[in-house]
Amino acid sequence: MRAFFTSLLANRKASIGAGIVAFFLALAVFGPLVAPAGPNQRVGRPHEAPSAAHLMGTTRMGRDVLAQTIHGTRTSLLVGLSAGLMITAIGTAVGVTAGYLGGRVDESLNLITNVVLVIPNLPLMLVLAAFIGAASPATIALIIAGTAWGWGARVTRAQTQSLRSRDYIHAAELLGEPTWRILACELLPNLVSIIGFNFIGSVLYAVVTEATLEFLGLGDALKVSWGTLLYNAQTTSALQVGAWWEVACPCLALVLFGSGLSLINFAMDEVANPRLRTLRLKLRAPA
Amino acid sequence: MSFLLRRAGFYVVAFVVAAIFNFLLPRLMPGNPVDIMFAQAGTVLPPESLEALKATFGFVDGPWPVQFGRYLASVFTFDLGLSVRFHPLTVNAVLMQALPWTLLLVLTSSLIAFLLGSALGIRAAWRRGGAFDSFGAPAALMIQAVPPLVTSLVALFVLSIRLKWLPTGYAWAPELDPGFTLAFVGSVLVHAALPILTLVVAQIGGYVVTMRNSMINLLGEDYITLATAKGLSDGRVRYAYAARNALLPTVTSFAMTLGATFGGALITEIVFNYPGLGYTLYQGITARDYPLIQGQLMLMTLAMLTANFAADLLCLALDPRLRRA
Numbered sequence: 001m002r003a004f005f006t007s008l009l010a011n012r013k014a015s016i017g018a019g020i021v022a023f024f025l026a027l028a029v030f031g032p033l034v035a036p037a038g039p040n041q042r043v044g045r046p047h048e049a050p051s052a053a054h055l056m057g058t059t060r061m062g063r064d065v066l067a068q069t070i071h072g073t074r075t076s077l078l079v080g081l082s083a084g085l086m087i088t089a090i091g092t093a094v095g096v097t098a099g100y101l102g103g104r105v106d107e108s109l110n111l112i113t114n115v116v117l118v119i120p121n122l123p124l125m126l127v128l129a130a131f132i133g134a135a136s137p138a139t140i141a142l143i144i145a146g147t148a149w150g151w152g153a154r155v156t157r158a159q160t161q162s163l164r165s166r167d168y169i170h171a172a173e174l175l176g177e178p179t180w181r182i183l184a185c186e187l188l189p190n191l192v193s194i195i196g197f198n199f200i201g202s203v204l205y206a207v208v209t210e211a212t213l214e215f216l217g218l219g220d221a222l223k224v225s226w227g228t229l230l231y232n233a234q235t236t237s238a239l240q241v242g243a244w245w246e247v248a249c250p251c252l253a254l255v256l257f258g259s260g261l262s263l264i265n266f267a268m269d270e271v272a273n274p275r276l277r278t279l280r281l282k283l284r285a286p287a
Numbered sequence: 288m289s290f291l292l293r294r295a296g297f298y299v300v301a302f303v304v305a306a307i308f309n310f311l312l313p314r315l316m317p318g319n320p321v322d323i324m325f326a327q328a329g330t331v332l333p334p335e336s337l338e339a340l341k342a343t344f345g346f347v348d349g350p351w352p353v354q355f356g357r358y359l360a361s362v363f364t365f366d367l368g369l370s371v372r373f374h375p376l377t378v379n380a381v382l383m384q385a386l387p388w389t390l391l392l393v394l395t396s397s398l399i400a401f402l403l404g405s406a407l408g409i410r411a412a413w414r415r416g417g418a419f420d421s422f423g424a425p426a427a428l429m430i431q432a433v434p435p436l437v438t439s440l441v442a443l444f445v446l447s448i449r450l451k452w453l454p455t456g457y458a459w460a461p462e463l464d465p466g467f468t469l470a471f472v473g474s475v476l477v478h479a480a481l482p483i484l485t486l487v488v489a490q491i492g493g494y495v496v497t498m499r500n501s502m503i504n505l506l507g508e509d510y511i512t513l514a515t516a517k518g519l520s521d522g523r524v525r526y527a528y529a530a531r532n533a534l535l536p537t538v539t540s541f542a543m544t545l546g547a548t549f550g551g552a553l554i555t556e557i558v559f560n561y562p563g564l565g566y567t568l569y570q571g572i573t574a575r576d577y578p579l580i581q582g583q584l585m586l587m588t589l590a591m592l593t594a595n596f597a598a599d600l601l602c603l604a605l606d607p608r609l610r611r612a
Contacts, residue, residue, distance in 0.1 A: 117543065118298075118301045118588075120546035120588060121550065122549070122550030123587040126568070126580055126583075127581055128312070130575065130580045131577070133575075204432065208434040211434065212434065215554070216554075216557070217572065217573060218572065230436065230440070234557075247440050258434070262428050262429065262431065263425075263428070266425065269500070
């Protein structure tokens with residue numbers, strides 16, 4: 001376990017990714033302290049181009065784009081992290097239970113998982129969000145979590161099934177350990193890397209999906225987040241009138257944060273699966 | 288054969304679950320959605336359509352099970368009711384007008400991304416650690432992390448608004464009459480180029496990474512070593528031995544990611560004002576056209592199930608072990 005994290009930290013991709021993610025986390029916590037203006041404060045004329053006074057320009061409403069993006073980080077990350085956490089929790093619980101218990105329980109849980117996987121997410125979320133109307137960030141997080149846990153459950157189940165027949169699990173069963181203890185103390189620690197992947201992938205998915213739902217106008221347009229910034233830019237035709245900066249800043253935030261997370265995931269994959277690792281030695285050897 | 292039957296049974300279950308969602312949601316809402324919609328639509332809807340709308344949601348006389356039965360019957364006969372935004376068209380008519388455009392985008396872009404992405408993945412895995420791999424693999428991963436929303440906005444601004452290389456929206460030039468003329472087909476292709484490009488970019492990273500990783504895992508297998516030891520040509524080992532098996536996970540993920548691709552197409556269409564399902568749906572969402580929003584869920588689910596069934600058939604063709612099971 002410790003070796004896993006040590007080699008993860010030594011991986012250059014992982015450290016760059018972790019740096020990016022840490023930067024955004026700090027922005028989410030301390031952002032309002034460093035933001036050049038309030039989220040809904042009018043500080044200039046409509047659609048001012050980027051300048052020294054407004055680094056990323058102003059919106060149609062004369063608000064500072066950089067300030068809004070910084071303020072929006074908190075909502076976007078909060079939805080991303082909480083939805084990611086829920087997706088991982090549901091997926092892990094379902095996957096481990098189905099994989100370990102097998103039989104009827106497995107059959108029914110697997111059926112539910114497959115149904116969740118095969119019903120397309122975005123169309124389903126659109127239906128949910130449309131009926132709920134002007135969904136708050138918390139509601140959006142719940143909707144995302146409820147529709148997206150299938151993939152994690154499937155992967156966790158497969159891994160649990162392969163662990164179940166190992167000797168140490170048999171030993172625990174023969175010792176008479178209660179089922180919950182086998183699940184929580186014997187199986188879970190060996191699933192950490194899969195759960196980690198699941199979590200990071202889910203956060204990335206949730207942040208993007210939240211932005212998408214809000215872009216479509218299904219969120220609460222008064223809450224400042226990366227998605228509502230894009231929604232406002234779209235409804236005021238910012239791109240068509242040449243105000244690219246209104247879109248650039250939230251887009252950049254989405255892409256950077258996403259790249260940070262995928263770098264961590266990629267590095268974790270390499271550490272967990274040595275075959276995928278590209279050795280430095282190989283790179284230096286003449287081709 | 289039993290493999291296919293089991294899969295088919297599962298698809299019917301999945302379709303019914305999607306229908307249950309649509310059936311339950313209007314009933315869980317505070318207030319009656321039909322009345323709300325009717326009030327919001329103002330003078331657009333004639334009073335006679337109230338009954339038709341109620342039937343759309345299965346609000347017929349009788350207890351819930353009867354209502355549900357009627358609802359299921361209408362869904363399975365693909366009778367999705369009346370659209371509010373596009374009155375007096377039915378949801379069916381609205382969806383069918385839009386579907387071909389979305390299919391054009393989704394199928395063309397998936398095919399390009401699948402072929403190109405898999406080829407690049409095979410190349411990266413074959414020379415892993417080489418210049419192409421060490422640059423290509425992380426690049427593919429970064430591209431995969433870029434949401435289609437961002438790609439479309441950037442492509443729209445750079446390629447059509449600034450450089451004016453490609454049109455900013457619509458499926459064909461408005462001065463042309465639809466028909467099989469050279470000018471019209473050309474116009475359709477030019478208008479579809481940017482949305483397709485965006486969708487290819489959105490998908491390709493995934494195929495490169497999946498193919499590369501599953502290929503690398505396989506290259507360590509004994510049968511690959513044996514094939515090389517037998518003196519088979521590089522190309523034979525690479526494609527007939529390694530790639531054929533490495534394709535299996537890609538084929539399954541092809542069907543699974545189709546849902547995401549449809550989702551991506553929805554976004555791309557909205558950004559480019561492209562008259563497919565996404566754009567139509569966007570208009571439906573702004574008008575709170577519930578029958579239309581619900582109808583697209585059924586249609587998308589059907590599309591997903593069809594794709595998964597096709598993937599099952601393809602897996603059956605690629606993997607003889609499934610035929611014996």
